[in-house]
Amino acid sequence: MANAPVDSIPARRVLTDPAGLARYQHDEAEWAPYGMPLAVVRPQGTDEVRDVVRHCVAHRIPLVPRGAGTGLSGGANAVDGAVILSFEDMNRIVDIDAAERLAVVQPGVVNDDLRAACAEHGLWYPPDPASSPWSTLGGNVATNAGGMCCVKYGVTRDYVLGLEVVNGLGEVVSLGRRTAKGVAGYDLAGLMVGSEGTLGVITEITVRLRPAPRPGRPLLEVLCVCL
Ligand SMILES: Cc1cc2nc3c(=O)[nH]c(=O)nc-3n(C[C@H](O)[C@H](O)[C@H](O)COP(=O)(O)OP(=O)(O)OC[C@H]3O[C@@H](n4cnc5c(N)ncnc54)[C@H](O)[C@@H]3O)c2cc1C
Incomplete structure (x- = not known):
């Protein structure tokens, strides 16, 4: 039909x-x-x-x-x-590799859920749109989302290492990499970031992570030490 x-x-x-x-x-x-x-x-x-x-x-x-x-x-x-x-049923965190500092997720994973899971490994996923309690990694990648942390730590684009995508011909393609360094060829994963679903459907996302920041010290305490 x-x-x-x-x-x-x-x-x-x-x-x-x-x-x-x-x-x-x-x-x-x-x-x-x-x-x-x-x-x-x-x-x-x-x-x-x-x-x-x-x-x-x-x-x-x-x-x-x-x-x-x-x-x-x-x-x-x-x-x-x-x-x-x-993508509400494709919400699995596939892997958090603490040694390589990366995570592999399905597109329906909610931003805050990934951040919470990373924290258990002493790791941090910085892109923090104000919609992070609800918005998904697939949507974040497709819109190149960024929040308060973006000025210092960058936006979603700066954290996408690799993507699995179903293209407009219905083919499953792997773009980008899993390694820290990746300099060869066209940056096709980068091209997908911010494409708002117009170039293909993202089915898996590999992002790099940072070590979790140390808890900040209250400004007053810092000033007291300095004075
Ligand atoms: C209260 C509020 C605060 C917000 N704050 C911010 C902010 O601080 N920074 C910011 O950047 N944005 C912000 N936004 C906008 C929005 O949250 C982001 O654009 C977010 O990334 C969208 O994610 P989503 O899962 O809701 O995607 P959706 O809204 O469902 O989709 C967004 C786009 O992504 C495409 N898409 C979704 N999933 C896939 C997929 N798997 N493959 C291909 N394309 C896909 C859709 O077709 C659409 O074009 C805010 C929105 C609200 C309501």
Whole structure:
């Protein structure tokens, strides 16, 4: 059926009732145009994302990736007849490698959840959009998010080492690297950062981490020591 989502995804993870779909019509940018999606699909892995992308390409159905929907620019807004690819069920922290100071996550991991998990290893993921209690790493990468720490520590782009992406042909591609140094070839992972879902669907993210900062000393205490 040309207009139905793919058969390989169980029906319980395909939402089609109008009341439920209404929740996925737009992000925090209600001012931007939005329409009524055909369906919301909640994949649980890269293979399912690939199947959905291939189906949408074959049947010329618009596809909109969506994290937590906290975006302020309408990037996750539905167009009429679109399939919304929601990453709420792809929220697993795959690996935290303390020795290499990196983390591998699925795109639906919430920013604060990653930061909390890193803290248990004495590590820190600095990009801190004010939406960090809700926004996802996939959305953060797709918008190149940054918060108060960005002036000193940089934005999301500065922490993305590698990405797994399903491209517009429905192919799964690995971009970037897992190593600290990576200087060869085009920076295709960097190209994906800030692309707002227009170049492909991000299915796995490798970010570098920093050592957790030492607790700060109160300013008054520092002044007393100096005086
Ligand atoms: C209260 C509040 C505070 C905010 N503060 C900040 C801030 O300090 N700094 C800042 O930069 N932003 C901020 N934002 C904006 C927003 O939180 C960020 O843009 C955030 O990165 C969006 O993440 P999300 O998971 O909600 O993504 P969504 O809003 O769901 O999607 C954002 C974009 O990413 C795309 N996308 C999502 N997942 C994927 C994926 N897996 N593959 C490909 N594309 C994908 C979507 O299609 C869309 O274009 C704030 C928003 C709110 C509501």
